[in-house]
Amino acid sequence: MxxxxxxxxxxxxxxxxxxxxxxxxxxxxxxxxxxxxxxEDDRKGTNPEEILAAAHAACFTMAFSFACDKAGFATGSLDTQASVRLVPEGDAFVIDRIALTLKASVPGIDEARFQEIAASAKRDCPLSKALASVAEISLQATLDNAGA
Known part of the structure; x- marks a missing residue:
C-alpha cells in the first residue's frame, strides 16, 4: 500500500x-x-491541470516500463508528454481530454508488440483508471530504436 x-x-x-x-x-x-x-498566461505559477498532466505522464511511463520488463523487453529511453484540456461546461469546467504522447526506445521489440504494450499500459496505469471519467484519453506511441 x-x-x-x-x-x-x-x-x-x-x-x-x-x-x-x-x-x-x-x-x-x-x-x-x-x-x-x-x-491566463501567467507562467509564474502552476495549475491543477499541469500537475495532473505531470502525474499521468509519470504514471503511464512507469507502467509502460514495467509492462515491457514483464514481457521480456528492456526499455531504453522513454519520453512521455501529457496534455490535459480544461473546457467550460455550463457554469463550470470539465477535463474532457488527456493526450499522452510516448517516444520510446525498446530494443528487440516489433511495432505490433510495442503498440500492444503501450495500449495496455495506458489502460492499466493507476492514474488512467482514476481518470476514467475523462471522455477521451488518447495515446500516440512512437517506437524509435534508431539509436539502439
Missing amino acids: SEKTASVHWEGSGKKGLGQISTETGALQGYPYGFASRF
Whole structure:
C-alpha cells in the first residue's frame, strides 16, 4: 500500500486569491498557483491541470516500463508528454481530454508488440483508471530504436 499527500493553502477570493501547493516529498514546496496561472498566461505559477498532466505522464511511463520488463523487453529511453484540456461546461469546467504522447526506445521489440504494450499500459496505469471519467484519453506511441 502506498499513500501520498499534498496540501494547498489558499488566501483570497477565486479570481484574486492565491494558493500555494506543497507535496509530502517537498518536490513542490509552497509553489504558487491562482486564476492567472490556470486560466491566463501567467507562467509564474502552476495549475491543477499541469500537475495532473505531470502525474499521468509519470504514471503511464512507469507502467509502460514495467509492462515491457514483464514481457521480456528492456526499455531504453522513454519520453512521455501529457496534455490535459480544461473546457467550460455550463457554469463550470470539465477535463474532457488527456493526450499522452510516448517516444520510446525498446530494443528487440516489433511495432505490433510495442503498440500492444503501450495500449495496455495506458489502460492499466493507476492514474488512467482514476481518470476514467475523462471522455477521451488518447495515446500516440512512437517506437524509435534508431539509436539502439
